[in-house]
Amino acid sequence: MTAEITDLATRAEQVVAGVVNSATRANGDPLTIAAAEGAYVTDLDGKRYLDYHAAFGAILLGHHDPVVDEAVIEAIRTEPDLTGWGTSTLEVRLAEAVVDVVPSIDRMVTVTTGSEAVAYAVRIARAHTGRTLLVKVQGGFHGWSDAVARNVISPPDRAYGMDPLSAGILPEALEATLIAEYNDLESLRTLFDEHPDQIAGVIVEPIPHNVGALLPAQGYLEGLRELTAARGSVLIFDEVITGFRHALGGFQQIAGVSPDLTTFGKAMGNGYAVSGVGGSAEVMREAEPAQGGQVAIMGTFNGNSVACAAGLATLGYLSSHPEFYERTHALGARVRTGLQGVFDDAGVAARIQGFGGTFTTYFIPGEAHGYRDLLANDSAASRAFHRAMIDRGFLMLPIPMKRMHVSGAFTEADVDRTVDAAANAVAELVAQGALPRR
Template sequence: MAGPKSTAAFERAKRVLPGGVNSPVRAFKSVHGTPFFADKGEGPYLYDIDGNRYVDYLMSWGPLIWGHAHPQIVAAVQEAASKGTSFGVPTELETDVAQKIVDFVPSIDVVRMVNSGTEATMSAVRVARAATSRSYVVKFIGCYHGHADHFLVKAGSGVADLGLPDSPGVPKETAERTIAVPYNDIDALRDVFLERGEEIAAVIIEPVAGNMGCVLPRPGYLQAVRELTRSFGTLLIFDEVITGFRVGLGGAQARFDIEPDLTTFGKVIGAGLPVGAYGGRRDLMEMVAPSGPVYQGGTLSGNPLAMSAGLVSLNMLEAANREGFYDKLQAYGQQVVDQFVELGKQHGIPTYGHAIGGLYGLFFHEGPVYDFEGAMASDGASYERFFHAMLENGVTFAPSPLESAFVSGVHTSRELEITLGAMKAVFAQLTS
């Protein structure tokens, strides 16, 4: 349970913030606990205000691929801040970061910076609707694309955790323009296209689902989605807010050799500072104002703090990629998954997991998980006990069974040893 300082801080927060938090999953409701309050982060470790230290696999929900407070990134932000935090006119930093994204991701010719993944996905859909003169969008059950109205239909992440109906406050007319189909089921998607393919502007998909736990696409699935969308003149949007620059330098699309029409990215671009982006083919992106008629703007888009941090981070990733960086991240995550599954077998507890790049997921479920139904069948009560016991042993995962875990470039064999040792102790507790 949270220490006395965190408990008191949460009570104070609840008086002035909805539920005491600024993002729902932080409230620890999914694991029936009181959240600890962060004091600082350092490398692979997170420290709370009660003085506890945790090996951190939350990594600010993914963007901290170089861990907490990396000296090079901190120095870049400090230098940028000393010159000013925002200007409202262009800076060369914005172009430099955009050029890196274009260089790393073959499907992207032009990119627009925004302030969050939600803004990125919302804007990409707007471009798709304008480009096709169609209004319907297909998403996948359990995939989360931010909190824009048309995405809060059978979403994963915190929406599923809280059990919210396809989101109160979303007009029926908006929801009706979003079609939700099961993830990893190409026949279900094909049926939708046979019924109303000429009306579908875009299919938006997480190429690796990260908001129902980490769920991998079945072999050939993404290729089939690409072929189907192309045959109906529908644009394919890859939501790489979680996977971009985390499962590979070119994202999941490079890993699976798929070229979507549009791609969205999130805060990993800014090494944890608020930023997002969307990009794609030149003809599509030149529809965006001021080049074209599709309006989207943001006062703080491409702000110098996020761009400075992002440029350093992307340069570091480019250099590390030559040394097998992503293979090392995957090997680390795979060892955690393998131990989790093996301990489950030893103790008679159903367990399963996926790992790809710096992303992995743990399920209290027997056998493969390939869709939202499988993720929801995972034993939430066991995850809750596991989460709190690991926390007591100095390791923190996401406070929800429907989220992924993240490995950074500064997690070492020492942190792996701590994690695997804690897991052994925790599984012994789970069966005692």
């Protein structure tokens, strides 16, 4: 490491609690990304990386996309910075744009982060049903708020049991959330039977991308819809990752399933902080004082000009470039096929799963359908593979099960270079005995 990086690390240790401002950003070398442009980021040492991390998926079109940057600059020049008064043209236009492309959303509110969107969705679900319990699946991540802060990448001994994400949460808040298994309707049905008329809502990422990419089995999302409706519960699709990324109308558009509430964020502003929660007029009424709703939505920065301009520009670009999805999905398929070929040729027990422009490398023998299959994942192999790819100039989060993202700035040549580098990395790791064999 250069003196500049060592110095920054030392300074951070003294004033930034935990060195980084979000727990999963602490991944060792490189410590600091100093520049980002298109498909690439550059660290403080000047080393370039093809960016598959994409800020946990917040970068969709590419870094510093000119359309989004220009819209933000224009908003800074021409819009009020922040007034904390009434509503603004950009806020209304952004809500119109979202309502226009996501069929299940009649009304929405704009907030800053996905965690806030989820916290509001949970409150709305509780207010709507007058019930207290919430269900999430093992492996699902929905941000830091108390109700959902449990059971994400749980070790085998804590999976399905109590596995809090943090200290400092009231046990009652965690215990009011029950854990089901993804792709297993029976596990949800059992919870409904055990807690009749008590479950306010079921929250699920339509593809649980926080543990890679488990794909919904035929009929699973439809089954969730039917079961929640039959039991009087609110169905919340957390599309903070999938929203706008896999299709303009979110994964719900692809699946043809309409949840009652949807949360979204990340890719919505292509790197600028804008998120939201929306849903049917009937359920969103809980957040409308004029309709008797009593869920208060508050936030000094909600709907600020920069956030709304970024959201509008991103959605505007995607609406006017439908080929974006075809292109990024084809690149995603190309990298998935290429990497699977590398592992198969090397006799490694690895499985590439993904959707659209995303993919994950699981070190398991067969396909993963639910979290139970992921308990067999070889975490050390996951870390070693991503670390070897980082060393070769491909930024991949060295945390087991983490997904990669292809942004709109990627090219076929980028993908082909990735597959070549992976072949080299895998050969080296196999020689070291670091990867599981078939």
